[in-house]
Amino acid sequence: MKLRAAVLGCGSFGGRHARVLAGLPEHAELVAFCGRDEVKAKAFSNEFTGGRAAAYTDSRHMMEDANLDLLVVCLPPSGHGDEVAIAAQHGVHLLMEKPIALTSADGWKMVEAAERAGIKTQVGFMSRFGAVVEAFKAFQEGGEAGPVGMFDAQYFCNSLHSPWWREKEKSGGQLLEQVIHHVDLLRYLMGEPQTVYARMANLFHQDVPGYTIEDISVVVARFAGGPLGVLRSSNAAIPGRYDTGFNVIAQKVTVQAQNHNSGTIHFTTEQKEPLTIASEQDCYAAQMLDLVGAIRDDRPARTPIREGALSLDLAVAAVRSAEAMTEVAL
Template structure:
């Protein structure tokens, strides 16, 4: 198959992660379809030129509509802020381009459903960026559950804790503005937990939640990149319009119980993305800050040696590991994106939909909005109501 020529819209935090993945993919997975980093797109020409040179893109473009109209582009990679996802995705689908779109898929459920419908009608391949699925240790959890080795699942509890906006004088970045981001910790961090729950345990039946915005106003940012920003304490302030923390409980359709916590106000937690699953035959614990490790407990172990054991998911027995380093030599955050792009390019070559795709993005958006409705109406919310 010919190379897949990529046009990428966005060039900051996720743009760098995606670029690294495209560059590394053919080196470590030589049988994969090779992505060609054709065009990188953004609004700031000077910053764009710098990113193209640093990341390895052949051309730059400041108008995403011009990029999408090109006949020599096969894939549109969308990692611009959330408020841009829908318009770009609809145009890309109409132009017959395959689409990779970062999460959350859209600002609203209705927008997400419109994006899915457009992609399905166009017959293109579409993928949503839930990269944490692609950690070898998470793949091992999936294997343990699907094979029945954990038995029936009773509990899924998950938490994603950060502290990067703990300072009340941290500037008002776009992730703290609802009209751009859609929601705060809930949509940014909680979306990953929801997708992991769907992937590992199954669909949710009902939810009840609560949220809080601890710092109501912040200085307007002078400059922002990724999760960092520059500003002045004396700068004019504007309102924070998203949640700083959201917690919710759920009952899964299979009867399991779940709890979720997403916050940017957990001092000492730079990026603690963790979950624990309890089944009738055992339990697992995962913490992405130690992403190569999985803690596993089986009730069938002899009584005198029972307890959680540490599994280092770097042996060839674990997903993707044979492509990397000798056993015990760990991988990192950036590798989840390489595995993600392997799935995307392989799906295009094999003429199938990749996973997770826009269907998964919509399923996640349903839960996000159900939790928000639950908070507003102060009641249990059935997922089927949406």
């Protein structure tokens, strides 16, 4: 079965997902692109399909006209509207970049529309498909890791990114737009926390016009029985570099990861050699193939839209904690 696919949003991530789809001709055919700028949409069509895909500037028109099976949504957080509801009405499956919304209320409206229609969904938390994450998850599900006591992650970079990214009302801030990858990993590996406590500040970008988000933050999530998740982030670290390493401390296994594809798993209660992983796995392709398989086999994808809403809930609660300067119960 070859899916008729379209990309909504012709920015950098739209191009990334279009490239993945173009590389999976046995599974999908790119038939449409939609963006605010018709010239850009046509340029994407030329680049990824040799001009065969139609170009649209209205997503509703595209979904009514293009006979789609799959829509890939690559919009800034503030750019979301009714695309999920419209896709659900037309029975169009979805891959959505994160975060799925700026507010929990909007996120759960999307979940309701998608689940009511029975469409398959995948949220772009591609770290779940990283080689290190998959290896630890296999140990965890096989009972070889034991309970997780701590997840500790950093997200350090130094870039002005796109203008919309610097504006709180458009991106939600670094925690909501970037660090939500680690928020999701924390949930994926540890479950749902009971409380969250956060602090954040803009210390080094106060003189940058339009920069209204944090550039440092720390989040501590507390789980039943005492386990902790700690997320540290900054947009004032080393320019040109993204440090996204994380550690997992479980009863029998400890993970030291440079990123979701590279790291070492140590066995702390057995005399076993550490497992070193250095993979170049394409997590974007892996998540797309997982969604294709979910559509084909009528099963849930690894990260359905409900997971996107739950991770958004935790990120929003962390922001609320920082603003109120108090621990927030979940």
